[in-house]
Amino acid sequence: MPDPVLLLILVAAIGIGWWLGRMERKHYRYRQRTLSGQHLSRDYFVGLNFLLNEQPDRAIETFVQALEVNGDTIDTHIALGNLFRMRGETDRAVRIHQNLLARPVLTTQQSEQVQLELARDFMRLGVLDRAERLLDGLVRQCENEQTATAAKHLMVDLFEREKDWQAALNVALPQLAKQDESLKRAAAHWHCELAEQNIEEGSPGPARRHLKQALSIDSACVRANWIYADIEHRAGSYRNEIRALRRIRDQDSDMVPITLAPIQRAFDLLDDEQGLIDFLHDQLEKSPYVSFVLLLAERLRTRDGLEHATRLVSEQLQRHPSLRGIDYLMDLYLKEVPEHELEHLRLLKRHTEQLMAQRARYRCKSCGFQGEQLYWHCPSCRQWGAIKPITGLEGE
Ligand SMILES: [Zn+2]
Known part of the structure; x- marks a missing residue:
């Protein structure tokens, strides 16, 4: 079992213990020790025993049963639902969160928090339309700013999965991306995705506009110049193609190896052998x-x-x-x-x-994923622009 999960169970157990202790004190004050109070305590210790005997499934089950839903325990119930999701038992997480949502004791903020977790459950299950409905409501009218921001991040994630790049841009820009470097990088790539769609449809004009926006969001977006080069190549402007590819060197010298094949092709199409040789000499000086x-x-x-x-x-x-x-x-x-x-x-x-x-040719700087092919979006960790050519003795 991963450590964060164990930690969460322990936190939940402490939370339940505290709540039960408080209940016990109340009962003592009013000399109303009830059978149900003793029953709850017993359940709590049974749960703790399961936990100590490394039987987390039974421990969680016991805690859920032991704990009454009220204003004091709502956070613990949410956390237990999240635990099930983290353990891959998302159906159970949905049941707990839906059950909570039906309770009248919830404050608006608690209800928003539960809706957010339920949206996470649905996303994990791949039921994106239900997640989208919940998130849409939260983004529109959420009282708690923190929950609203978390809902927007989830919404962006959802649109990204659906490859609805424009919708992702609408949610992320301008506020959300301002505070988040990786989101800024992602937004530039969404513009690049839209530019590629334009190129497919034979519309280089709108494609250029998207690329300009990509570079205004993230001036280090190598892919924007890569696509500019493609547009120039399709138009037969090979000098401009070379210029666009050379700009990549100023953006990120690690990405220079990907430019070699199209630069060579462009010089060959221009029938400019000396130009290619001069370019290569110049390149070797730098990297x-x-x-x-x-x-x-x-x-x-x-x-x-x-x-x-x-x-x-x-x-x-x-x-x-x-x-x-x-x-x-x-x-x-x-x-x-x-x-x-x-x-x-x-x-x-x-x-x-x-x-x-x-040997693989490319590696993700974020998660270490390796492959033969260059992906702009890492298939493993889903970071944008993190995969780069492998350099050194066995690579470039
Ligand atoms: Zn990765």
């Missing part, structure tokens, strides 16, 4: 990623001969060791070594190829 080294080496090999390529890769490998660099260097050696030495080199190359085959 010598192995993909750039290998492309430059390959172009130099074609233009100036094998020796130039070998020298470049050897020099770069001394400064920045890289598995892919070693593998490429072996390719170059294979082209010139005598026949009787080929076998050893081929064997070595098989090893480097195997090592490289097992």
Whole structure:
């Protein structure tokens, strides 16, 4: 069982204990010790016993039964419902929260709190329309500011799951995103999503407007320039495409490796070999990623001969060791070594190829998710813009 869950059960147990103690004192004062009071105490200790014997299911069940719903215990009931949700027993959480909502003893603030938790239950169950109805009501007319903000965050999460980007933007902007950096980053990506939809529909004008908004919300949004480059490419403006891709270097140097393939393609379409070679030399001065080294080496090999390529890769490998660099260097050696030495080199190359085959190219900076493909939205932790190319000896 995860620690937060255990902690919550303990907090709930303490809360119940305090409430029962208070009840006991009242009974003592009025000399009205009732059988029900003793019964509640017994239930409480039975629950505690289950907890100490590491039987949390039975402990929670006993606590729920032992505790009468009233103004003093409402928070504990909410917490117990949340516990069930955290343990994956969301149906039970819904039953507890719905049962609470039907009680007339609830104040407006308590009722709002229960509605919020019920919305969380529905979201966990994937019943998004019911969650949306509850959240919509809370966002419109919630008295407690904290609950209203939590409802807005949930609403954003819900619209994101439904891929309703405009609706998510409407809730998050401008207030909510101001206080939350990750939400700001997300909002820029929602504009990018809308821009991509525009491009699909053949409307580059509205797409550009969305990209401009994305950059005004988050000037470090690499994806906005990535999509600008795509628009320019589709329009045949390859110089502008290169310009947009080069802007990514100023935004986030970690993302530079993704720009290599389209930049190479654009220079080739412009038939500008010297332009590409100058660009690569310039790039290596600033951030010598192995993909750039290998492309430059390959172009130099074609233009100036094998020796130039070998020298470049050897020099770069001394400064920045890289598995892919070693593998490429072996390719170059294979082209010139005598026949009787080929076998050893081929064997070595098989090893480097195997090592490289097992490596992912991208990793999420937030949760560590790894993959072959670049996702703007991490499929594991759902952070936007957190996945980056892997660098170092085994990566770029
Ligand atoms: Zn992640």
